[in-house]
Amino acid sequence: MTKPKVGFFGITGCAGCLLSFIFNEDEILDITNLVNLKAFPFIKEVNADDNFDIVFLEGLVASKEDLETLKKLRGNTKILVSLGACACTGCVPAYRHFTLKENYEHLLYEKRERIRDVEPTPIDAHVKVDYFIPGCPPNKKEILSFIKDLLLGKKPRQYTDPVCVECRRNNNLCLLDIGKPCLGPITLGGCNSVCTNGGFECWGCRGPTKDMNLDLMIKVLKEKGFDDKFIKDRMRTFAGLKLPVLERVINAKGNNAKPHNKD
Amino acid sequence: MPKEITLNHITKIEGHASLTLGIEKGKVTRCELGAVEGSRYFEGLVRGRHYYEAHEMTSRICGICSTAHVIAAINAIEDALKYKPTEQTRKLRILVSLGERIRSHATHLYFLALPDYVGYESALAMAKKYKPQLKNALSLMKVGNKIISTLGSRDLHFVSATVGGWLKLPSQEKIDELSKELESVREDAVKTCELFSSLKYPDFKSEGEYFSLVKKKEYAVIDGDFSSEKHKFKKKDYKKFLREYHEPYSTANFVVKNDHRYMVGTLPRINNNHKLLSKNARMLLRLSRIKIPSLNPYHHNIAQAIELVHCIDEAIKICKSLKIRDEPVQKPKVRAGTGIGVVEAPRGTLWHEYTLNDKGVITNANIITPTAQNLLNIQEDIRNFVPSIIKKRKKDIIMDIEKLIRSYDPCFSCSAHFLEVKWV
Structure with a gap:
């Protein structure tokens, strides 16, 4: 069996969801061996940027760069997984939509070329997402069983109960x-x-x-x-x-x- | 000799950062290090929210140091409400912070720093040859996480700490169990010290001032005065000394002390507090042959390894001294005021400040993260260091620069969201 080509990426976020995966201390060395881990810039120096089977993406869209990265990744993977609350719902940063502008406008940058804000949004506001692993951060075992399901050719179970x-x-x-x-x-x-x-x-x-x-x-x-x-x-x-x-x-x-x- | 070095999205750090370096005739003409992370404006988001909601929201600033943000926020709110936590609560807060530091240092040392020194692109690629070392790392990370989840129910964004106490206390049994597990990984931490002391580090002196929290009788973790070899000030005076400003190339702000750069993190902590390290850690510090105070930022790595041993010893000490008593959460009297919480996060001093109105609603917040404070120091270190390695191949220059950046264990996610519009 050829190993699926997998990438773990982050856009604006806190790295907590990527860490949640890494903190599977007993399984991390084995599970990363069962896939062809082509990219994980948080812990890898050498990273591919195209031709993936599965991409796990942490973070929300908060800048133009985020949006460009997201669209590129979507185009370069068969399956895109929203990893964690920022990617799934926008999490706390997207609460900005509901607070008064006067609460945060003193923090806004003056418009400069290299810093380009985008309305904080989850990734499914911009591209098609195949699976969601919600949570801030997701349960680390949940990420593991998701990968195991995919490796076994099963459709990963999406929890529906409250x-x-x-x-x-x-x-x-x-x-x-x-x-x-x-x-x-x-x-x-x-x-x-x-x-x-x-x-x-x-x-x-x-x-x-x-x-x-x-x-x-x-x-x-x-x-x-x-x-x-x-x-x-x-x-x-x-x-x-x-x-x-x-x-x-x-x-x-x-x-x-x-x-x-x-x- | 390269003329320009641009590193977009530097790998093996927390968050997203870029470096632009211009070189002419062996001199650095341009050196800009900045976060390229999108902004999240946390300080604005907590305005209008209740005092007991701040820590749950601001912990989301950072995955790897969420515990530090929780404790800093709670300390600040309690300071504003003039509430003093019980001794048991204080001990639990220190213990959970030590747990976070253990997992953070182990993750940084083995997964982010070590591969550079042994010639691999990642820790995962090292797995074949360095399996025992990686097992050490994972067992240390596991114990760190276990402390946090035992005390706080989850290992990331833990939930049991709150203003006025602890929502669900761990049982005495669980604390005793932690103590045993900590004992079982001490040897892994000692081996980590030996490993990192044996690596060859570039020779370089950073000119920044080395700041950390200090206390008279304790290796400061969640309170203390902000101090260097020469200067010391109380937390309430921080605005008189620290100033935040922007650069157009970074979404993180920069922080200076009296307009000078300074460094926070494990190396400053060891420089300022080495006499208060545990006995084992002091011995390992001697064996490491680094001279204290060390002004070489690459020594952050050794310092973190030594601190791992100290944190384990200290955590065991706290576990042994804890006799868990049932203490219902206290409700401090709500009042208007401003409070400051300052803690040592794994990667350096972290400041939280909140102003509350008489209804307990947050009207203002200010947060200064370790990486924001270190940013200028890292950038200037790069500027000063590069001329001494300029004759090397571009690839090797980049490696030395990346090692330097990583040695600070920066967290660009943290740093990218706290801004006041004050252009210089």
Whole structure:
């Protein structure tokens, strides 16, 4: 069997998703041997830039260079994988769309030739993406099993249940029940509820589930005493661009949510 | 003799950076090192958010030093609220920071720095010949990550630290287990010291001043005064000394102290605090035969290896002294004010400052990262070093420059997002 030609790249981001893969300390030397690792500029000096079977891309588009790199990579690979929250949702940097301009305009560069800002956006806003591995950063085992699936010729499993499923399985105390603004019910799981396991409410870094009940989530948070601004800010911190309906739902007159059953 | 050297997207560093070098008649006429990372404006994004949200957002500045950002942000907020954490909380914060430093140094030394010195393009390519060394690296990284995930539930962007305490305390059993695992990798760290002390480093002196946090009785990790051999100042005075500015070729800002360049990171920490290193680390420092203070930035690598041993010893000490007690998270009284948090991130001193209004909402934030502080020093080191190697082949000149840049363990992701428009 010929080894698939693989590249790991990063555009604007924090390298956390690439590190999450590298931090598979027991498996990293073997798994990188099972593929033809043609590029990984973070840890390799010699890197190809075309003719890939699979490209894992970390980061969001925040500059013209990012956009050029993304388009080039898309053209040079059969499969493009969005690796991590920045690539999948735009993550915290894309929250800039929802904050007041006056909050950040003092930080903006004067327009200079070599520094070219682009609206912060996830990569599927610009090109077709074949698979998403969400999370800030993704669960390191998840990246591993994704690669294993591809190597075995299986279609990688994309998790579809909310965080609550794993959180319950892990026997955690429900943080919503004790008044924390936990976004677990509307957030894509697959993370093994790693934040709520540590007593920290889910902020939605893996983005919303397809069948989320946003109305009910908002109703519950309001009942817990959180105001509209807080709810919007929280939901938009990691995945605002993937919740285009939020403004409409939160402003809807009357409440069309189903009654909230505490148990 | 080359006339121009341009390195676009330098590899084996964290983030994206480029270097442009112009050379005429053996002299460097132009030397511009800058981040080419897109800007993310974190300091703007936290404005309007609550005091207890800052650390979760700003940790996303960096993958490899997210822990340092979390602790710096929490320290700054607690400073603004005039809240003093309990001794147990303080110890846990130090322990988690040491865990991060262990994994960060091991990753940098073996995956980013070492391949240059043994003639490989990457650590992965070394796997056949250097398997035991890579196993050392991975076991050290694993223990570092284990400390962070034991204390904070996840190894990147850990979550259990919060303003006022710890959301979910680790059990005493887990702490004792950590202590044993740390013992089991000490030998790997010692071998790392021997390996990095045996490498041949270019001979070069950097003229920058060497700054780090210092404390009287502790090898400073998450608090202290900012100090060099000659100067010392309190964190509250940082704006009187440090000034940030831009260059048009970089999305990272530059930072100067009294208009002079300076260096932060492991070498300055060792230069300023070597007497407070653990006994094992002091012995290894002697055996390394580097003279302290060392002014050779290539010695960052040896310094990191020595610090690995120190961090393991120190982490074991903390584990042994911890008697985990149930301490509910305290809610500090909300008040208006400004607070500063300063910590030693793996690659140097990291500053966070927040201003809160009387509702506890963040109205201003300022963050200065280690790499922003080092950027000018690296650039000027390159400018001063290149004439001495100018007769070499272009390929070799580039290798020496890349080694120099990598020795600082720069993190361009971190540095690229903090700007005030003050053109010089």
